[in-house]
Amino acid sequence: MSSVVAKAGLEIRNVGKLFTQPGKGDFRALDDVSLFIKPNEFFTLLGPSGCGKTTLLRMIAGFEYPTEGEIRLNGDEISDLPPYQRPINTVFQNYALFPHLTVDQNIAFGLEMLRRPKGEIDKTVDEMLRLVKMTEMRGRKTSQISGGQQQRVALARALAPHPKVLLLDEPLSALDLKLRKEMQIELKRLQHETGITFVFVTHDQEEALTMSDRIAVMSAGKVLQVGSPRDIYDHPANRFVANFIGETNFLTGTVLSAAPGRADIKLGTGAVIAAGVPDGMTPAGEVTVVVRPEHAVITDPETAAVKGTVDTVVYFGTDTHYHLKLDSGAPFTVRQQNRRGREVHLAAGQPVGIDIPGGVAQVLRD
């Protein structure tokens, strides 16, 4: 590459991290991770515990240095800068508020370190206190406010210097469910109002789906798929992503014919369904196909191509889950909304048909 075009945004280019642990052998926490996070984006790193999310975030913040690859912010290489020279702020998982300072002193800390004029600091602190609704608590010590309030102070403190990127490491995991839902909305509002790029870490797939513009699904130090919540949910690239995000039915079949983005698959039961195909893949032979439980419909066993029997029925109020057993022996779940007058009454052992509308099935890469 002769010239690097200065692209606005945060670029993670082929980044790897090898922890060398004396006496225990080396451990690869990240393996060839490449991401491009656009300005003003709400970007989420999603993956199970231990997959390397925190390690990646710590490298963006500067607490850890990549062993391979580089990190660029608006075109400038930042991988070698210490944390205090990066225009990036972090909301720590345990908040890490300074216990010897009051709420407003905590919020002012970053601005003071940047040697902003006193008047500007006061103005920004007032503004931040208002933004997170903590004005009444400004004089309190951080030990004298609740967990949810500490969370908001941590946010205000990180937003006050108006960083280019805000990093949030599972910021909601310590809150109870109700507060968590409130803070999810609050975070979206703050991101919208400040226009700052958010890189958000979570292991909660529902949180990721509801909050993000785009999601990177990670597993064992690798990025498996990057896309919008809809992309990831409707078109999971592989078995791990399909399994990790929401409930899924896995079916096996053989490819009859394939066109770019589409393929006809003959299932083990003999039924033929039309399925989506991941970009750039030409499926052939034996493949695995996924179908979301809410996309399948229970129909008359006489006319349906896919048949099975009812195993158990679980009522959830808003919808009902029918756990079925296909004639091929594979388990299959169908989820149907409980609309007035459209309830289906099924008993265990009853034969049913399953309709899989064209295009809702998706071929997996592996």
Place this chain on the structure above:
Amino acid sequence: MAGRGTDVRRQPGFGLIAGLCLTILYAPILVLVIFAFNANSIVSIWTGVSLDWFAKALDNEGFHQAATNTMIVSITATIIATMAATAAALGTTRVRSWRGQSAAYMTISLPLMVPEIITAVATLSFFALVASVFGINLGLGNLIVAHTVFCIPFAYMPIRARLEDMDLTLDHAAADLYATPWMTFRRVTLPLLAPGIVSGAALAFIVSFDDFTISQLVAGPGQQTLPVFIWSMTRRPMTPELNAMCAILLGISILFISFSALIGQRRR
């Protein structure tokens, strides 16, 4: 409740044993202080209450000299030892682990285990050697150096304990908010470490203030500290003046300990 059955205060004989221990601990001190107010010049014969012996003690030229020496030595040694201990504590906790880190920790804390008389003889020999080879005698400075050295491990312990309790992510948070390493130290680490430093300094001061063995061996003429001076008084016919001096020493210690406890409490 499980707690009630195992509560040591409910075991038979607890009150008796506790009372006995407290008596053995404090009765002699109490008697010593009471007899400081004795009007009679023979310690063991009580004839009435008087403050004369306090006046006499405070008027004693030797006592003045010893008190001045003690203050100079203890305060100087405390300040230097606390600074050195703080640096040592930071160097053994707040850094990437380095080869010999645990050896360094051992080296710093080992003097606590060495019998004091050995340290005293070694220090004496060291100064004698320095004097004979280089012709250097620092006078009271010798005492200050000796005290500083043995105070360091005492100051080090509480400072290190406090540092180990401190959340390292606070340092990261400061760095994340544009604080250079020096500013992180000044604005976050140091203020949070202050109670540990106060405890360390208090411990160093008390240890230096009542040190006898080392001071007795190292102090030259006219360099007696209070404990050494009081000890020398016991070699003459004893009067309640000695009791008064001890009471004054005790009073200063108690005052000092209360003061540092108060600071420690307010910091919390």
